[in-house]
Amino acid sequence: MSQTPVIEASQPAWKLAEPGTQRPSLPEAHASIHVPQDARWFRRLVAFLGPGYMVSVGYMDPGNWATDLAGGSQFGFSLLSVILLSNFMAIILQAHAARFGIASGRDLAQACHDHYSRPVNFALWLICEAAIIACDLAEVIGTAIALQLLFGIPLVGGALLCALDTFLILLLMNKGFRSLEAFVIALLIIIAACFGIQIAAAAPPMAEVLRGFMPSRQIVLRPEMLYVAMGIIGATVMPHNLYLHSSLVQTRAYPRTEHGRRDAIRWATLDSTIALMLALFVNAAILIVAATAFHGSGHEDVAEIGQAYELLSPILGLGIASTLFATALLASGLNSTVTATLAGQIVMEGFLHLRLPPWLRRLITRALAIIPVIIVTLLYGETGTARLLILSQVILSMQLPFAVIPLVQFVSDKRKMGGFVISTPMAWVSWGVAAIIVGLNLKLLYDTLLP
Incomplete structure (x- = not known):
């Protein structure tokens, strides 16, 4: 059962809600997973493993598949640096x-509701809902393509x-x-295994x-490369994931308690860092396979998942390569379904204090x-869905600052975080990450509106 928070001098100074008015975040699962207090480090780590994954x-x-495929086939291995940068940003955020x-003791949406004015809150909610719909759009397209291929x-x-x-x-x-x-x-293990086999078969240089x-400077100087790079960032650092x-x-x-929270922060950070290193491997593997198979071989125009599926087995010389590719895609689409559902629930309840049955919330988002x-x-046809897939990721990237800036603002504010505030050097790094995201978005807008 959840324990009553103990507010100490070094703990966050958030204004407490009136009794009965502040629901815990995700109430049906709040404090529902036991954490052994006197066990060895491995059991404690296992207890915290899950949210990061x-x-x-x-x-x-x-x-990610669409942007990584496009990046690898068009530009070879050049955009691996963008994947690495995106993953570094993701680990920090x-x-x-x-x-x-x-x-x-609250989620980011609840904190925004308490901190900002009603018009700002409503705008942030709309932006986040648009991000979730854009993400859901990618999941629908990816799952539908996987079902078609398999x-x-x-x-x-x-x-x-x-x-x-x-219903799942x-x-x-x-x-x-x-x-x-x-x-x-x-499902994550299935995805990683599928791409591990494909990397071995591709034998990249x-x-x-x-x-x-x-x-590389070319990423910023070439608009077509920057567009794909922004898609990679949008597909990697997702705004609703922060909520x-x-x-x-x-x-x-x-x-x-203060000690309990500090211990939990340490284990939760380790959990998310390990999980995001797995994400780095998968994203890099998609781009590396695409670059090895398609770039420089007369297939630089491969940007659609269906095209990659048809070409992978004959080019790599591995009969099951295409099937592994489609299987991993299906696992990816099913997995994304789970997190988008929870994110939608958290965002709606946090910003609006409006609670809908999970099945209804999911059907509304899915329909959109x-x-x-x-x-x-x-x-x-299929060409249109491929373009829509990449566009959805660019839309996600454009919405990212509206989640990143409130988060960095809160965790670097000692008045709100008390003794849990991040250090000054980390605050500078975090604001630097936010500035990079905003700057790249402005550059993309400039290139899009004034070609």
Whole structure:
């Protein structure tokens, strides 16, 4: 059971809500997972493993596939540096989200509701909802494509089948939050294994791969490369993941004391860092496989998942390469379903204090994603869905500052965080990350509006 928070001098100075008015974040799972206090370090780590992996799902969802494929086939290994930079940003921001959720006892949406005016809150909610719909759009497209590749189901039919995943979420939630986390981790293992085999089959030139992790001026100077790079950042550092992580870490029943919170922050940060290193491997693997197979071989125009599926087996000389590719895509789409559902619930309850049944919330979000996929598919076919997939990731990137800036503002404010405030050097690094994101967005807007 959840323990009553003990407010000490060094703990956050958030204004407490009136009794009965402040619901805990994700109340059905709040403090529901036991954390052994006197066990060895490994058992304590295992108790905290889960939220980081659920968040990492958003860093390797179908949207990443489109941007990583486009980046690898068009520009070779050059954009590996963007993936590395994005992952570095993600590790910092998700650690801040975990710290904030544990230290303050509320999620980022609840904190924004308490701190900002009503018009600002409403605008932030709309922006975040748009981000979740853009993410859901990528999941619908990716899952529909995977179903088509593996089972021959038409794209429109696959998109409609995606609505059924609502029942999967309900089933897993009814079995307990640990079951939900186990499902996510199992699918992540499948994704990593599929790409591990493909990397081995591709046998990329390691010297070129390592050079790709070094930043290049061309990424900023070439608009077409910057567009894909922004898509990679948008697909990697997802705005709603910051809201999600600040809530998920509170599912652990750690002591709500200063020592208990500090211990929880340490384990939660380790959990998310390990999980995001797995996401780095998967994203880099997609781009490396695409660069090895397509760049310089006359297939630089491969930007669609279906094209990659058809070409991978013959080019790599591995009969199951295409099947592994599609299987990993399906696992990615199913996994992303779980986290988008929870993020939508957390954002709506936190900003608006409005609670809908999870199945209804999911159906509304899913419908808003399915409709444009069906329209684009009917009008433009598979090419249109591929472009829509990349566009959804660029939209996510444009919305990212509206989640990053409040988070960095809160965790670097000693008046709010008390003894849990981040250090001054880390605050400078965090504001630097926010400045890079804003700067790249402004550059992309300039190139888009004034070509």
